[in-house]
Amino acid sequence: MAKEKDTGRKLIAQNKKARHDYHILDTYECGLVLMGTEVKSLRLGRASLVDGFVQIDGGEAWLHNIHVPEYVQGTWTNHSAKRKRKLLMHRAEIDKLESKSGETGHTIVPLALYFKGGRVKVEIALAKGKKEYDKRQTLREKQDLRETNRAISAARRRQRSA
Incomplete structure (x- = not known):
C-alpha cells in the first residue's frame, strides 16, 4: 500500500515583526532550494527570518539573510548559515513580484518557514512599509x-x- 504523505503544515519559524512593520498586500507560497544539512537543521526547528528579504535578480527570486544554523553533526559538507537561497516560483509570479516591488515603498519579506508534505516551504509577502x-x-x-x-x-x- 502506498503511504500518504503528511499534508499538515509544521511551522519552523515565523516573522511576527514583518506583520507589525508592514502592510501585507499579497502572499505567496514558495519552495526553497536547500542543501541536505540545511533540511536536517530545519527539522530540529532552528531558523530565524528576522532580517530576511527577497530580491529578484536575473528573473530568479533569491531569499537573503535567513539564518539557518549549521547542522551540529554535519561534516565538511555543512552549509554556511546566512547564504542566499533560491526560491522556486512560477515565472508569472516572479514577473508580477518584480514589477510590484519596483514601486516606491514596496518590498518582499518572508512571513513563515514550514514543512508541508515533507518539503520546506516559505510564505513570502509583497508588503508596503508602515x-x-x-x-x-x-x-x-x-x-x-x-x-x-x-x-x-x-x-x-x-x-x-x-
Whole structure:
C-alpha cells in the first residue's frame, strides 16, 4: 500500500515583526532550494527570518539573510548559515513580484518557514512599509479588541453565575 504523505503544515519559524512593520498586500507560497544539512537543521526547528528579504535578480527570486544554523553533526559538507537561497516560483509570479516591488515603498519579506508534505516551504509577502503612527494605531486597535473581549467574557461569566 502506498503511504500518504503528511499534508499538515509544521511551522519552523515565523516573522511576527514583518506583520507589525508592514502592510501585507499579497502572499505567496514558495519552495526553497536547500542543501541536505540545511533540511536536517530545519527539522530540529532552528531558523530565524528576522532580517530576511527577497530580491529578484536575473528573473530568479533569491531569499537573503535567513539564518539557518549549521547542522551540529554535519561534516565538511555543512552549509554556511546566512547564504542566499533560491526560491522556486512560477515565472508569472516572479514577473508580477518584480514589477510590484519596483514601486516606491514596496518590498518582499518572508512571513513563515514550514514543512508541508515533507518539503520546506516559505510564505513570502509583497508588503508596503508602515509609518510610525500606523504602527501605534495597529497596537491601539489590538489593545482595544483585547479589552472588549475581556469585558464580554467577564459579563458572560457573571451571567452564568447569577
